[in-house]
Amino acid sequence: MLWSLVKILLFVVSVGVLAYGAGYLSESEGGLQLTVSGTEFSLDPLQSAIAITLLIFATWLFLKVLSLLMMVWRFMSGDETALSRFAARNREQKGTDALAESIIALVSGEGRLAMTKAVRASKLLDKPELTDLLMAQASELMGDTTAAQTSYKRLISMDKTRFVGIRGVMKYKLSDGDDETALQLAEKAFQINPKHQKNQDVLLKLQIQARDWAGARRTLNAQLKYGTLTRDVHTRRDCILAISEAQDKFESNPRSAQTLAIEANRKSPGLIPAAVLAARASAAKGKIKQATRVLRKAWEAQPHPDLAAAFADLAPEETPADRVRRFSILTQFHFRHIETCLVAAELNLAAEDVSAARKALEGATDDKADARVFTMMAAIEHEDGAADSRVKEWLTKAIAAPPGPQWVCSNCDSVQKTWAACCESCESFDTLSWIVPHASKISTSTGVEMLPLTVGKDAVEQRVVRKSIDDAIE
Numbered sequence: 001m002l003w004s005l006v007k008i009l010l011f012v013v014s015v016g017v018l019a020y021g022a023g024y025l026s027e028s029e030g031g032l033q034l035t036v037s038g039t040e041f042s043l044d045p046l047q048s049a050i051a052i053t054l055l056i057f058a059t060w061l062f063l064k065v066l067s068l069l070m071m072v073w074r075f076m077s078g079d080e081t082a083l084s085r086f087a088a089r090n091r092e093q094k095g096t097d098a099l100a101e102s103i104i105a106l107v108s109g110e111g112r113l114a115m116t117k118a119v120r121a122s123k124l125l126d127k128p129e130l131t132d133l134l135m136a137q138a139s140e141l142m143g144d145t146t147a148a149q150t151s152y153k154r155l156i157s158m159d160k161t162r163f164v165g166i167r168g169v170m171k172y173k174l175s176d177g178d179d180e181t182a183l184q185l186a187e188k189a190f191q192i193n194p195k196h197q198k199n200q201d202v203l204l205k206l207q208i209q210a211r212d213w214a215g216a217r218r219t220l221n222a223q224l225k226y227g228t229l230t231r232d233v234h235t236r237r238d239c240i241l242a243i244s245e246a247q248d249k250f251e252s253n254p255r256s257a258q259t260l261a262i263e264a265n266r267k268s269p270g271l272i273p274a275a276v277l278a279a280r281a282s283a284a285k286g287k288i289k290q291a292t293r294v295l296r297k298a299w300e301a302q303p304h305p306d307l308a309a310a311f312a313d314l315a316p317e318e319t320p321a322d323r324v325r326r327f328s329i330l331t332q333f334h335f336r337h338i339e340t341c342l343v344a345a346e347l348n349l350a351a352e353d354v355s356a357a358r359k360a361l362e363g364a365t366d367d368k369a370d371a372r373v374f375t376m377m378a379a380i381e382h383e384d385g386a387a388d389s390r391v392k393e394w395l396t397k398a399i400a401a402p403p404g405p406q407w408v409c410s411n412c413d414s415v416q417k418t419w420a421a422c423c424e425s426c427e428s429f430d431t432l433s434w435i436v437p438h439a440s441k442i443s444t445s446t447g448v449e450m451l452p453l454t455v456g457k458d459a460v461e462q463r464v465v466r467k468s469i470d471d472a473i474e
Helices: 002-027 045-076 082-108 111-124 128-142 145-156 162-175 179-192 197-209 213-225 231-249 254-267 272-284 288-301 305-313 320-326 338-350 354-360 371-383 388-400 460-473
Strands: 032-036 039-043 406-409 432-435
Touching: 082 111, 082 128, 111 128, 128 145, 145 162, 162 179, 162 197, 179 197, 179 213, 197 213, 213 231, 231 254, 231 272, 254 272, 272 288, 272 305, 288 305, 305 338, 320 338, 338 354, 338 371, 354 371, 371 388
Parallel strands: none
Antiparallel strands: 032 039, 406 432
16 A cells, blocks of 8 residues: 555656656757758757657667567578567566566565565566565565465475475474474475485474384484484484383383383483383393393493482382392492482481481582482481471571482473473473573472482381471471
8 A cells, every 4th residue: 555655656756857847848948950951950948858759769669670670580591489589588588677676675575575576577487486486485574374385385396396395384384283294294305305404303303292203213313314413412312212212112012112222221321211211121021130230330320319219119129228238239339429328318217227327428418519418417317316406407408508400401491300302391302401400499498309219119217207307397
């Protein structure tokens, strides 16, 4: 509407300027005198201007006619395409100009003008791969998603632009939440151009969301093949996908799940979830010694509560005293590490050996200690019969201290209780790390939830300790 008003104003102004110029020339003195074959012609200024304009037009028309006559002569001389080339040359020139103007308008952000010029170019040129692409881009710029998808679908029908068309339609399927169709389109685009990095990333994300772990591993292999990923990153992510596939198959196909878990642990022994799943797979097959070796090797690389919990599950019916002795296989490594100290303290506390529990935490209550250490110390003090003020002192330190490390997403900083291939909040793949979160995620004022409780699920003593701590706070 605004552009139409501007064109009307320009027309009115142009007519006004021409009328003013004609009036000015008609009132001016002087003119042009021509002598032709002894005949003298006198022209006033307005007539002179009209004559010059007619002369320029006649010259242009003469050159066009001359060019046409030359094409006719060539046609009569045997060149059968001379006339068609003459017509096409003018048409192609106009189409090329419209194409260039459409691109300029598109870059300038003028979607409507870009669309108008693209439509004109499509009528003059036989280049749908260019004009349809420009119309799709112009439609997107104007916010006309229906027209954009129509243009992209036309691009799919041409070999040169099939990949671009598929990617364009896929983009709108993703925005509409139609992930199933988007996955099919991403797979087709991958078949056409497996080297395209962005399409690889989209395809991998959709395959993971669809829990197509085998397909995701194939895409990951392509990323390694075409240099998108380094080998170490590929190895870790391939193990993560194998773990996820094993978790899904653990009940329905335990043999396949065990194979995948053991393979992931072999490739990446330092990956905590791989070691845990491999140990549980071995235990399910009755190979307790093999599971013990896997967990011991992983603990030697990095102590972790999940490893301790998996190790405890290998003998769920043992007594607290037996559990202390069996856990010496793990606690002999990194005996000054905070995780080792916490596990040893908890085991001895469950076995009612308060002095051993206190000794296990010696040196762990320094400035770098986290809230779990102070909470455990409060439990030890209470079990040892210390005054309530002493218990409250340790709990106060626990509330002020930073929380222990947790599974934190590096993309959105959300905290998850258990490891997973993708973040539950932002769905990012391979972003969970075992680190201390930026802000405390404690949900109670006492900090009792930070007590590890990883190696004695059935110990009545630990439930009594938790209740005692609550009573001490009150």
